[in-house]
Amino acid sequence: MQIKQIKEKVFSNQRLNREEGLWLLQNGSLLDLAEMAEHRRYFHNLAPKVTFVIDSNPNYTNICNIDCIFCAFYRHEGDADAYTYTVDEMIERFKKAEARGVRTVLLQGGVNPALPLEYYTEMIRRTRAEVPKIHPHFFSTSEIIGMANVSGLSVPAVLEKLKEAGLNSIPGGGAEVLSDKVKKKISSKKGTSEDWLSVMREAHKLGYKTTSTMMYGHLESDEDIVEHLDITRALQDEYHGFTAFIPWSFKPGNTPLEKIIHTYASSTRYLQMIAFARIYLDNFPHIQASWFSEGKKTGQMALHFGADDFGGTLEEENVHASANFVHTTTIKEMVDLIRDAGFTPVERDTLYHTYGEFAEGEYPASILNSERLHQSVDASIIMPTIPLVALGNG
Numbered sequence: 001m002q003i004k005q006i007k008e009k010v011f012s013n014q015r016l017n018r019e020e021g022l023w024l025l026q027n028g029s030l031l032d033l034a035e036m037a038e039h040r041r042y043f044h045n046l047a048p049k050v051t052f053v054i055d056s057n058p059n060y061t062n063i064c065n066i067d068c069i070f071c072a073f074y075r076h077e078g079d080a081d082a083y084t085y086t087v088d089e090m091i092e093r094f095k096k097a098e099a100r101g102v103r104t105v106l107l108q109g110g111v112n113p114a115l116p117l118e119y120y121t122e123m124i125r126r127t128r129a130e131v132p133k134i135h136p137h138f139f140s141t142s143e144i145i146g147m148a149n150v151s152g153l154s155v156p157a158v159l160e161k162l163k164e165a166g167l168n169s170i171p172g173g174g175a176e177v178l179s180d181k182v183k184k185k186i187s188s189k190k191g192t193s194e195d196w197l198s199v200m201r202e203a204h205k206l207g208y209k210t211t212s213t214m215m216y217g218h219l220e221s222d223e224d225i226v227e228h229l230d231i232t233r234a235l236q237d238e239y240h241g242f243t244a245f246i247p248w249s250f251k252p253g254n255t256p257l258e259k260i261i262h263t264y265a266s267s268t269r270y271l272q273m274i275a276f277a278r279i280y281l282d283n284f285p286h287i288q289a290s291w292f293s294e295g296k297k298t299g300q301m302a303l304h305f306g307a308d309d310f311g312g313t314l315e316e317e318n319v320h321a322s323a324n325f326v327h328t329t330t331i332k333e334m335v336d337l338i339r340d341a342g343f344t345p346v347e348r349d350t351l352y353h354t355y356g357e358f359a360e361g362e363y364p365a366s367i368l369n370s371e372r373l374h375q376s377v378d379a380s381i382i383m384p385t386i387p388l389v390a391l392g393n394g
């Protein structure tokens with residue numbers, strides 16, 4: 001195989017097969033990848049605009065019984081720093097975030113068997129009713145499977161209940177690398193790739209929009225990455241329920257996997273992942289670059305490797321912080337980073353509907369409420385010190 005053949009297919013908007021994908025991932029130069037990724041990016045999104053969302057990423061519980069070896073966030077029930085917030089406490093937190101201009105809350109937690117399904121449905125219902133400017137983007141596939149196990153309902157029935165309560169989008173976390181070989185090693189209690197895919201499939205059938213993620217840079221091979229993208233692309237062909245693909249690299253700090261993987265994947269590998277995903281996932285409208293997980297400069301570079309979205313402002317984030325990995329930004333800096341990379345910043349919501357773009361010198365109105373987002377958040381909501389609250393077992 002030669003790069004010429006691959007380029008001919010990409011520039012004539014044809015799909016690459018697995019074999020071609022693997023060859024490209026292993027043999028394509030970074031500049032060839034960038035050129036093809038840019039072609040695909042402008043095929044989907046013609047204008048040189050980059051979207052972002054003003055969001056927060058809190059966690060309602062860190063108690064989890066899945067024990068993934070790449071995770072520094074979870075605790076077991078009874079651990080000194082285990083916590084679970086009540087719905088009241090979370091709604092208060094959302095109200096404060098709303099007042100600071102946050103428009104999306106990406107809410108996830110551990111898989112906590114003490115929480116009944118009603119805890120989750122109440123959280124959604126009350127968010128919709130009491131914090132109407134915030135779009136709930138709640139609960140990963142692992143939590144949804146956990147809800148099914150606790151309630152005795154099927155996954156589709158749980159998704160129906162969450163939808164009735166007001167949920168219409170869910171985050172794509174929990175995929176890691178969709179290869180059972182890898183999953184057995186890093187998250188043996190989390191289920192198979194098909195478990196993640198089947199929750200997503202059922203969600204898409206019911207009209208939910210979701211993102212799709214991939215955490216690479218640990219025990220996976222190039223073949224595993226191609227497998228991940230291939231089965232994700234096949235699912236997208238079925239219902240077109242994915243809004244965006246979001247890759248990030250494994251952060252080893254404080255995790256059991258740190259004993260085997262000591263270092264971060266390189267920025268070069270990240271740019272390769274972004275570009276390769278844009279080329280291979282020909283049916284995904286958006287590819288998200290991350291200022292947060294890979295650093296601001298690398299995030300800006302990724303906008304020239306096929307990404308058209310810069311993610312969220314992440315007012316609160318605890319999962320990467322647990323691995324000693326902390327980056328922060330402001331709304332102003334987010335807009336400036338996109339502009340300095342050569343694009344027009346456009347604010348969006350969870351479902352990628354845009355609010356408006358910002359010309360030189362213009363910023364979202366919410367910037368007035370939020371000079372430095374991270375400094376304006378109560379310390380107690382960033383690193384929880386509140387003791388475990390008993391929620392009952394439903």
Ligand code: SF4
Binds near residue numbers: 065066068073110
């Ligand atoms: S990644 Fe999620 S499911 Fe796995 S241990 Fe951490 S909190 Fe639990």
